[in-house]
Amino acid sequence: MIKNLLFSLFAASSLCAAADHVVYEPAGTAKGKHIVLLSGDEEYRSEEAMPMLGKLLSQRHGFKCTVLFSLGTDGGIDPTAGGSLSHPEALDSADAIVMLLRFRHWDEAASRKFAAAVNRGVPIIALRTSTHAFSGYAKDSPYAAWNFNNNGGWGKKFLGETWVSHWGKHKVEATKGIIEAANAGHPVLRGVSDLFANTDVYEAAPPADATILVRGQILQGMTPDTAPASYKKATAAKVEQDVNSPMMPVAWLRTVKNEGGSENKIIASTMGAATDLTNEGLRRMVVNGVYWGLGLEVPEKADVSIVGEYKPTMYGFGGFQKGLKPEGFELAK
Template sequence: MQHNLFNNPFNLIGLRILLFTTAFLGSMQLSCSQQSAQWVSYEGKQGSGEGKHIVLVSGDEEYRSEEALPMLARILSEHHGFKTTVLFALDPKSGEIDPENQTNIPGLEHLESADLMVLFTRFRELPDEQMKYIDAYTKAGKPIVAMRTSTHAFNYSRNKQSPYAKYSFNSKEEGWEGGYGKQVFGETWVAHHGHHGKEGTRGLINGLVQDHPILKGVQDIWGPTDVYTIADLPEDAEVLLYGQSTKGMNDKAPLSYDKAVMPVAWTRNYTSASGKQARVFNTTMGAAVDLQSEDLRRMMVNACYWAMGMEADVPEESNVNIVGEYQPTMFGFGDHKTGVRPADYAME
């Protein structure tokens, strides 16, 4: 007698369960694959950072944070042992990196396991289900390293009823005047002090704090982005680096002595809603082209150590050699590389 699998109803039920399970697991794998393609992670090699996780959040229209942060993440992982995860502003339809999309940075849930957040965003208005992770991280009193436009990281113009609208750079809400940048980092967006697109920034180390661990091995910093105006830092801010405008956008350009110096890198302790004090480092430098400066990269790496309370582990001269290719795009609106996905930044 010939047996047919389909003649037995119990076999048929089992087959259906098997097919359903296979399809379900397949869809789960596809979902996970699609999700992981929305960011890029680098496992840490040997180094003092073993066991620590740094999440780097990019998203600005002008200074190419989407190029700067993967490069910085590779240095932190390859040379210093930190696990790093880089998040991007994405076009939700194509999955491509789109820094002009102000309302979508997938993967912010990684902040739940982060020991440090490196923030480089500009005028973002993230949906509440994404922004809640930055909010929770900040309230927990965990350390932050902020770069360039993060003084004006958020701008809520679409949903002013959001509980996070108080983080807008121009907020007037009591207790949150000046928004996230002012209250957490010490300053919000004020103005260009240097002549934007025509003058660069020469870093001048504050000799009164030259032994600070963030400045270890740092001597020569120059970048083509201009100096930002800093109007009123809080009393607890400690300026590490001042910026002098240069009459030109190359490292040989003479200093512009007709303009006052401005703070371009400082530290402070931010007291969170939980009452915990968080170490914060902020620099108004850090565009992708700025980070061609070896000592600026060194300051950024040292700042990550310091923010996590690892200043004793800062090397005498941090290894900041670039891992792989790095040919950053010049800053400017509408000039970002198109057709790029997070996976394109993965290490081979």
């Protein structure tokens, strides 16, 4: 009885300690690596996507995973709280970062811990709006260079691209992922097929040092069985072209030298909304990216079966689920 009481007290104290974030301990053979997943965007439901990926990476692949959130003053998840990142201390032990951020402007402590993680060379898997992850830092802030409207900011420097435009028609034209033939043998694409995202293609022009993995074919509708779109549109550089010729890159990788003198292995994808990640191929590419970034052998066909239930909310401003709390994403006991 005393043993049960002590266990209950321990469980309660652990829950209180983790009230602002969630930790998934590894199942099976532990890899000995800590993945920190950063959520914080107003539109694409990263607060739902990152816990799903954290559960998958921990229970199917043996990684310890910690998911951090943007929180409101009531302690609940609030994607519009751009200055909030819960429990940034987790970044101190991060071996890799998976992120879906948009227009964040964290306080000095959280910003410093993120910068330190980057500067020690952790690999980064960055999804969708992470091209414009930061905005709103004051001009005299040491992190003002991260602002997306400051020469492309953090996204341009590390991912190789910032926010440019919706190349496809938002909420009208979905994306079929077309694997770049020249790089089809890359480990990050191992076992990846049938890529589809119900978000639109972003305009993107990664630098010459990037390895293009996937291009986005714009579809006429929102389902995978619709035909490719065909119309002309001008790029940001005022060049008119057919929207699918050439197709925009939607996933690429590169290696970038950071201010600490080390290098970060980067995977960027303009796919990656919570709804996009219902696609098996996209989940596999993310999981493969974690293995590749950490220098581990990528599985022939990584298990990306979802742990528990995953029914993500459709993307859009103002439509996020109210009343969510980090502990609501804990693994079922």
